[in-house]
Amino acid sequence: MSPNNVLTTASGAPVADNQNSRSAGPRGPLLLDDFQLIEKLAHFNRENIPERRVHAKGSGAYGSFTVTRDISDFTRARLFESVGKQTPVFLRFSTVGGERGSADTERDPRGFAVKFYTEEGNWDIVGNNTPVFFIRDPLKFPDFIHSQKRLAQSNLKSAQAMWDFWSYTPEALHQITILFSDRGIPDGYRHMHGFGSHTYSLINAKGERHWVKWHFKTQQGIRNLTPEAAARLAGTDPDYAQRDLFNAIERGNFPRWNVFIQVMSEAQAAGHEQNPFDVTQTWSQKAFPLVKVGELELNRNPLNYFAEVEQAAFAPSNLVPGVGLSPDRMLQGRVFAYADAQRYRVGTNYQQLPVNAPRSPVNHHQRDGAMAFGSNGGAAPNYEPNSNAEAPKQSRQHGEPALALEGAADRYDQRSDTDYYSHAGALFRLMSDQQRTLLLNNIAGSMAGVSVEVVRHQLQHFFKADPAYGEGIAQALGMPLNQAPGHSKQTR
Incomplete structure (x- = not known):
């Protein structure tokens, strides 16, 4: 043998x-x-390592990002340095609220997380298939997720808890309108867009900063499932999206996305009426048009799901020179929360696992911890400064330009901006009659069994977005309009 x-x-x-x-x-x-x-x-x-608290069920694949446009005016990041340059990537798709055994066809946002293995380190864009999110302050994130998860007593999910929280969170209405629209249940992962959602930044060789939004537009075309088809697949093929992605790549039918950015200068942001760092709102594409910068292709399936998908660890704190963050409150919170979740879930040295390991040299002073790979730094000192001429040293040339900040430290009311409704209302008015009917029926179906008090509290938000929006929900729920909060003859 x-x-x-x-x-x-x-x-x-x-x-x-x-x-x-x-x-x-x-x-x-x-x-x-x-x-x-x-x-x-x-x-x-x-x-089994502990499953992710959110985005627990996911699918992933390897591929490449190819630059199609010179954007050196905006960034010094080396992965963008020449048209045609390719960077290997790993992309993980996911549902958000369900457990690992949940169905791929639940009505839920879809995670869209991309890891770029660049020559200067790993860069992660951790986004969703929607350009906005439900909340704008990370202090509320645990509360939001708790309202979407199982109840402490019954261990059942609760529409009452979900809508109770949303009724007190008017800034969620834009994302709610997307979630319950015809795009609320994507037909697999190949036929949906991806978004960085947050505002990020690009920094060029002159030290100039621009704010950016990232968009990944599917080349396969948008396809979505009806509620009836989604329910059928949940019972007959709960792994539908994962099977579709895996089989397409195995057949050589590689999915692709066009990659765009929206760009806003610091001066434009300072004078912009809307807060450009509010993740519950989008930027106007008329004022800040989409600029295509590349294409992303997935062309290789993982060989082992656990090693390469379940242990894949993403965090917006993974940055490279030339790309950066922004004052977006939710992004600031995720910079801590994501890396910390990976340390808890996978382990202290999660970045040493092959799927997470950079393809570029790694030189740091971190030592020890569970499952430390390789020589653990050998005999080199694990402190700095030191007298060892061969030890890694800081490199100031890779620093970011200063970001001007001002204001007294305080807990400023994130709801001082009360424009919760204009974006949701505009989206509602853009919909066709068929899309509106589906939206109204989806929301009414989700609110079935929710207490009258919570329904009445939520209805006022729909009316403020658009009178027809509120009237449609009230009628779908069988509530007389004269009993619907927010309705009046003047609103008709």
């Missing part, structure tokens, strides 16, 4: 018998010194 075919323990020792446990006689009890038995059972008990 070839040495390559000999079964071994994790420590490399050959296994003589993998069919029978050691026992005291043929009928006797098992023995504690059966290391193979203990190792197999102990490892089995630990095969």
Whole structure:
């Protein structure tokens, strides 16, 4: 037998018998010194790492990003330095609120997270298939997710909790309108757009900063599922989106996205009436048109789901010179929360795993921790400054230009901007009659069984976005208009 075919323990020792446990006689009890038995059972008990609190169920694939336009006026990032340049990527799609065993066809936003393995380190864009989000302050994120998850007593999801929270969160209405529209249930992952959602920044060689929004437009065309089709697939093929993505790539039908940016100068942002860092609102594409900068293709499936998809770790704190963050409150919160979640979920050294490891040199002073790979830094000092001429040193040339800040530190009311409704109302008015009917029926169906108090509280938001929006929901719920808060003859 070839040495390559000999079964071994994790420590490399050959296994003589993998069919029978050691026992005291043929009928006797098992023995504690059966290391193979203990190792197999102990490892089995630990095969599942804690699932992500959000985006638990996902699919992923490898591919490449190709530059199609010179944007050196905006960024010094080397992955954009020449037209035609390619950078390897890993993209993970996901549902947001469901557990790992949930159906791919639930009405839910879809995660769209891209890891660029650049020559200057890993850069992550951690976004969704929607350009906005439900909340604008990370202090409310645990509350929002708790309202979407299972109740403490019954362990059941609750429409009452969901709409109760939303009725007190008017800034969520824009995302709600998207979620319950005809685009609320994408037909797999290949036929949907992706968005960075947040405002990010690009920094050029002159040290000039521009604010940007990232858009990934599917070349496959938008396709969505009806509620009826989604429910059928949830019962017959709950892994529908994952199967579709995997099989398409295996067939050589590689999905592609056109990559665009919207660009806003710091001066434009300072004079902009709308807060450009509010993730519950979009930027006007008339004022800030889409600029195509590249194409993204997925062309290789992972060989092992757990190693490459489940352990894939994304964080907006993964940046490279020439790309940066912004004062977006939600983005600022995610910079901490995402990396911290990976340290808890996967482990202290999660960035050393192959799917997360940079393709560029790594030189730092972090040592030890569970599952440290390689030499653990060897004999090199793990402090800085030091007298070792070969030790890594800081490089000021890679720093960002100063960002001017002002104002006294305080807990400023994030709702001082009360424009919760204009974007949702504009989206509603853009819809066709068929799209509006579907939206109204979807929302009414979701609110079935919700208390009258919560329904009445939420209805006022629909009316403020557009009178026809509120009237349609009230009628779909069977509520007389004279009992609907926010309705009046003047609104008709």
